[in-house]
Amino acid sequence: MTKLLASVTGPGEAEAALSGGADIIDLKDPAQGALGAVSPEILAATIERVAGRRPVSAVAGDLPMQPDAILEAVRARGAADFVKIGLFPSSRDERLAVISALGDAARNVRLVAVFFADGDPDFTLLTPLAEAGIHGAMIDTIEKGKGGLLTRLSVGALSGFVGSAKTLGLMTGLAGSLEAPDVPRLLALEPDYLGFRGALTVGARGDAIDEARVRRIAGLVAGKSAAGAMPGAASQGDGLDRIFVRDFVLDMEIGAYGYEHGRRQKVRFSVEALITRIDTRNDDIAEVYSYDLIIDAIRALVEAGHTALVETLALDLAGTLLKDSRLFEVTVRVEKLELGPGAVGIEIRRSRADPSG
Numbered sequence: 001m002t003k004l005l006a007s008v009t010g011p012g013e014a015e016a017a018l019s020g021g022a023d024i025i026d027l028k029d030p031a032q033g034a035l036g037a038v039s040p041e042i043l044a045a046t047i048e049r050v051a052g053r054r055p056v057s058a059v060a061g062d063l064p065m066q067p068d069a070i071l072e073a074v075r076a077r078g079a080a081d082f083v084k085i086g087l088f089p090s091s092r093d094e095r096l097a098v099i100s101a102l103g104d105a106a107r108n109v110r111l112v113a114v115f116f117a118d119g120d121p122d123f124t125l126l127t128p129l130a131e132a133g134i135h136g137a138m139i140d141t142i143e144k145g146k147g148g149l150l151t152r153l154s155v156g157a158l159s160g161f162v163g164s165a166k167t168l169g170l171m172t173g174l175a176g177s178l179e180a181p182d183v184p185r186l187l188a189l190e191p192d193y194l195g196f197r198g199a200l201t202v203g204a205r206g207d208a209i210d211e212a213r214v215r216r217i218a219g220l221v222a223g224k225s226a227a228g229a230m231p232g233a234a235s236q237g238d239g240l241d242r243i244f245v246r247d248f249v250l251d252m253e254i255g256a257y258g259y260e261h262g263r264r265q266k267v268r269f270s271v272e273a274l275i276t277r278i279d280t281r282n283d284d285i286a287e288v289y290s291y292d293l294i295i296d297a298i299r300a301l302v303e304a305g306h307t308a309l310v311e312t313l314a315l316d317l318a319g320t321l322l323k324d325s326r327l328f329e330v331t332v333r334v335e336k337l338e339l340g341p342g343a344v345g346i347e348i349r350r351s352r353a354d355p356s357g
């Protein structure tokens with residue numbers, strides 16, 4: 001189950017984050033940058049206050065890719081349960097030198113490498129990270145408040161990152177100016193944790209952590225609305241509503257003919273889904289099944305590469321969507337728009353009860 005990491009500045013904010021339901025207390029000074037470090041004294045005081053109730057992580061700082069400086073910062077924070085190290089923009093060789101220098105330290109403290117979505121992330125480094133004994137890998141953003149993680153990297157790219165990191169045995173995290181509507185979309189990728197700072201404060205990222213905001217995000221991460229549990233699995237007896245995405249056109253590689261390989265053509269997707277009856281009295285994203293989940297599933301399929309048949313696309317999309325127990329039935333239409341005077345394609349309907357769904 002995905003956990004909530006809350007970035008705090010010290011013992012007082014740690015207490016608010018704990019009361020709000022945070023699972024990992026992450027120490028960071030937002031005034032000093034994306035991975036601004038707090039002093040070893042603040043780290044010690046926070047560990048004392050948290051007193052083992054939750055794991056405590058600490059960032060090493062916004063440091064250049066120089067092994068000695070990074071190792072020194074890591075050693076000074078060895079009391080933390082996790083130490084996060086930023087893979088800031090630099091050459092591949094410089095980053096590799098840092099990773100291999102961290103091998104010894106990784107035997108004594110669990111290290112988490114931080115890729116930056118807006119800082120030339122190189123996910124081919126996941127294998128060297130795992131080989132060096134690094135515990136986890138996460139993605140964050142360097143710039144804050146100017147478009148969050150999902151505006152920098154596609155859901156397909158994030159899904160690829162989480163999948164590859166997990167295959168290598170790395171703990172995975174996603175962060176970067178995340179907001180409430182991002183949560184269900186990112187939960188679908190099943191990272192080990194989602195990280196927040198800005199969405200947990202009363203105002204700007206540098207303002208104080210607010211317990212009520214932590215509680216709201218913690219509820220979303222746990223799959224609950226502020227008013228109670230999320231709507232459960234759909235069944236016809238409940239009465240159903242219909243959510244749709246219509247006429248969503250994307251360029252993609254598709255087709256069984258040779259001339260359809262290595263080129264993109266326009267494909268139109270339309271999806272209707274019968275979902276658990278909505279009851280959104282609190283105007284709360286946590287109470288609904290978001291159409292963003294359908295859009296993300298379509299984009300991820302398109303990004304996955306060449307598909308020979310519209311039928312395969314339609315079946316894969318229906319299968320992916322029906323994994324969510326809030327959906328009872330989906331109708332998926334996939335149309336190729338450039339093969340003739342009009343559209344050609346397929347429309348399928350699959351339901352939860354349908355074994356071929």
Ligand SMILES: O=C[C@H](O)COP(=O)(O)O
Pocket residue numbers: 005007026028140141144175176177178195196197198199205
């Ligand atoms: O590690 C997580 C970060 O502190 C996230 O901060 P942010 O939500 O302000 O981007």
